[in-house]
Amino acid sequence: MPVHALHQHPPPWPGWVNVENTLRCNLDCIWCVQALVGSTKSGVDMPLALFDRIVDEVLPHVSRLSFSVAGEPTIAPHFLEFLDRVNTLDLTTELVTNATALHRPGLLDRLLPRLGLLIASLDGARAPTVERIRAGAQYSRILENLERFQAARIARPSATRPEFLIAMTLSTANIAELPEVVALAARLGADRVVCSWLQVHDPMLLDLSLHAVPGQVEARFAEARALARRLGLGLDLPAEPPAVPLGLAARRMLGHLGDRSRRRSALRAALQRARVRAWELRSGLEARCSFLWGRVYLHADGHVSPCCVQGRPYVGNLGERSFQAIWTGPEMTALRAGMFDGNPHAACARCSQGQGPNPAPVEAWTEPVQNPLDR
Numbered sequence: 001m002p003v004h005a006l007h008q009h010p011p012p013w014p015g016w017v018n019v020e021n022t023l024r025c026n027l028d029c030i031w032c033v034q035a036l037v038g039s040t041k042s043g044v045d046m047p048l049a050l051f052d053r054i055v056d057e058v059l060p061h062v063s064r065l066s067f068s069v070a071g072e073p074t075i076a077p078h079f080l081e082f083l084d085r086v087n088t089l090d091l092t093t094e095l096v097t098n099a100t101a102l103h104r105p106g107l108l109d110r111l112l113p114r115l116g117l118l119i120a121s122l123d124g125a126r127a128p129t130v131e132r133i134r135a136g137a138q139y140s141r142i143l144e145n146l147e148r149f150q151a152a153r154i155a156r157p158s159a160t161r162p163e164f165l166i167a168m169t170l171s172t173a174n175i176a177e178l179p180e181v182v183a184l185a186a187r188l189g190a191d192r193v194v195c196s197w198l199q200v201h202d203p204m205l206l207d208l209s210l211h212a213v214p215g216q217v218e219a220r221f222a223e224a225r226a227l228a229r230r231l232g233l234g235l236d237l238p239a240e241p242p243a244v245p246l247g248l249a250a251r252r253m254l255g256h257l258g259d260r261s262r263r264r265s266a267l268r269a270a271l272q273r274a275r276v277r278a279w280e281l282r283s284g285l286e287a288r289c290s291f292l293w294g295r296v297y298l299h300a301d302g303h304v305s306p307c308c309v310q311g312r313p314y315v316g317n318l319g320e321r322s323f324q325a326i327w328t329g330p331e332m333t334a335l336r337a338g339m340f341d342g343n344p345h346a347a348c349a350r351c352s353q354g355q356g357p358n359p360a361p362v363e364a365w366t367e368p369v370q371n372p373l374d375r
């Protein structure tokens with residue numbers, strides 16, 4: 001029955017799109033899957049012609065665009081041209097960056113007009129820790145670039161001022177510095193620190209996992225929570241609801257109402273949520289994974305995938321079919337059906353989106369799902 005309903009009622013267009021504008025990266029982080037398999041050095045950049053097609057075919061219907069996932073978006077040769085194209089559209093962008101190239105001439109000027117969120121990865125508060133984890137990075141350059149970004153951000157009117165987050169991947173190599181990262185983020189002017197557990201995708205990373213040392217974790221979490229409260233900084237710790245200072249989200253939302261492009265983008269996001277709800281009512285099914293029903297990843301070589309979870313399938317290529325045909329095609333339908341028929345794709349079976357509140361054990365992640373296209 002669910003599969004029949006899925007064929008009868010194609011889901012609405014996704015609201016959030018990730019464009020992998022490059023697979024390359026200028027760093028070799030010790031736990032990065034892509035650095036381990038070598039694609040950050042041998043990988044491709046998205047050609048301008050493919051991005052232009054995405055601009056025409058996909059982006060006019062979405063509210064949020066995020067750049068890259070496997071590589072460092074800011075080093076791609078065509079990135080500035082991509083931003084010029086995006087600045088003609090009514091959408092909001094997100095950028096996850098290692099912050100090593102934000103000083104690239106012309107980048108901040110082109111990035112800021114549509115930017116809604118910048119997430120800078122910073123896995124420590126001291127130079128030796130950061131430079132050991134993010135091999136190839138220069139700590140002083142990262143701080144300089146984040147100060148430069150903050151100065152440009154606060155110079156903008158509040159209606160177009162993006163959110164600024166510091167992201168920290170927690171491991172035995174850096175948990176001791178969590179409170180210092182909170183203090184550093186406050187000094188840099190960030191809005192929030194967002195922490196996630198290190199995902200152990202390879203047995204050689206087991207020593208870095210905090211699963212084995214919960215005692216160390218709670219003491220640092222308590223210190224970081226108290227400091228963040230005192231400094232008025234948001235702090236998201238794994239397995240806890242986000243702690244955003246009261247009123248911050250509301251102030252940001254109201255501020256954005258002053259900008260026409262951001263108003264339109266927010267309206268489109270609200271419509272997408274309403275369309276998913278309408279789809280649920282029509283089909284009698286529940287949208288069980290926010291990616292399968294609302295997000296999509298467009299890769300540098302034209303491949304399309306539903307998410308960035310290791311082992312996820314690729315569901316088509318923009319060089320062979322239209323985006324609409326892929327989004328509602330048999331591969332995506334089979335993935336959605338797997339959420340209901342007890343036979344999910346192997347990646348979905350161990351994913352928190354597919355499983356609800358019970359995360360798969362560490363061992364599940366150290367047994368890779370076979371996918372020849374995984375990069």
Ligand code: SF4
Nearest residue numbers: 289307347348351354
């Ligand atoms: S359940 Fe997880 S692995 Fe499957 S499509 Fe959704 S996010 Fe990706």
